[in-house]
Amino acid sequence: MFPTSYACTCCGERFRLAQRAAYYCFDFDGGPIDGPLPLARIFPVPVRPAWCKDCAEVCLVEDIAPVRAFENAFGAVRAGRAVEYPLETDQRDPEEAREDVAAYLRWRLTRRHPARALCCGRTNFQFLDVAQPLLKHAECDFGVIEPRYTIGSFNGSAPGTRSPANFPVHDGEGVLFGLLTWLHRDSGTWDFVPAAYPPFSED
Ligand SMILES: [Zn+2]
Numbered sequence: 047m048f049p050t051s052y053a054c055t056c057c058g059e060r061f062r063l064a065q066r067a068a069y070y071c072f073d074f075d076g077g078p079i080d081g082p083l084p085l086a087r088i089f090p091v092p093v094r095p096a097w098c099k100d101c102a103e104v105c106l107v108e109d110i111a112p113v114r115a116f117e118n119a120f121g122a123v124r125a126g127r128a129v130e131y132p133l134e135t136d137q138r139d140p141e142e143a144r145e146d147v148a149a150y151l152r153w154r155l156t157r158r159h160p161a162r163a164l165c166c167g168r169t170n171f172q173f174l175d176v177a178q179p180l181l182k183h184a185e186c187d188f189g190v191i192e193p194r195y196t197i198g199s200f201n202g203s204a205p206g207t208r209s210p211a212n213f214p215v216h217d218g219e220g221v222l223f224g225l226l227t228w229l230h231r232d233s234g235t236w237d238f239v240p241a242a243y244p245p246f247s248e249d
């Protein structure tokens with residue numbers, strides 16, 4: 047489970063994760079998408095919490111394990127076992143789990159760009175889920191940024207049914223190209239709107 051937020055131990059400034067989920071559309075080729083995105087074309091992005099030094103905020107970073115981890119996961123689901131990475135399969139139909147893990151493996155074999163911070167698509171970050179992150183808060187002499195946990199009561203309806211979910215959706219190289227807005231369970235599709243990383247300013 048991810049921390050609810052992070053806070054500086056010295057000044058108490060809090061940093062919230064702006065997003066909790068993101069998706070890949072591995073076969074997105076940059077062309078216009080004709081109509082809504084079928085659920086079968088999108089896959090959860092495995093993520094780790096990190097500090098983005100460019101955006102100066104807590105963010106999600108793609109968690110891209112070595113090819114070996116994907117091959118092992120594929121071997122496991124083929125043998126009928128559940129895996130947690132690259133996606134959790136214990137609630138899934140075994141056939142579906144095999145197809146999904148195979149899709150991640152195919153993607154991993156062609157992925158070239160290193161893991162991106164999903165706030166801006168850049169790579170100037172430091173992971174926060176390590177034993178001793180000791181990330182110094184830039185404004186403070188002695189402060190380090192630590193996780194904070196809150197037991198939340200999530201009692202809303204499923205994302206994308208009463209209000210737009212706005213889950214980011216990325217291509218296979220991690221480039222943001224849209225936001226998933228409304229989920230249509232009957233047709234198994236997501237509506238989406240085009241989106242892109244914010245332009246980077248050097249100041
Ligand atoms: Zn501080």
Ligand SMILES: [Zn+2]
Pocket residue numbers: 098099100101102105163164165166167168
């Ligand atoms: Zn960033």
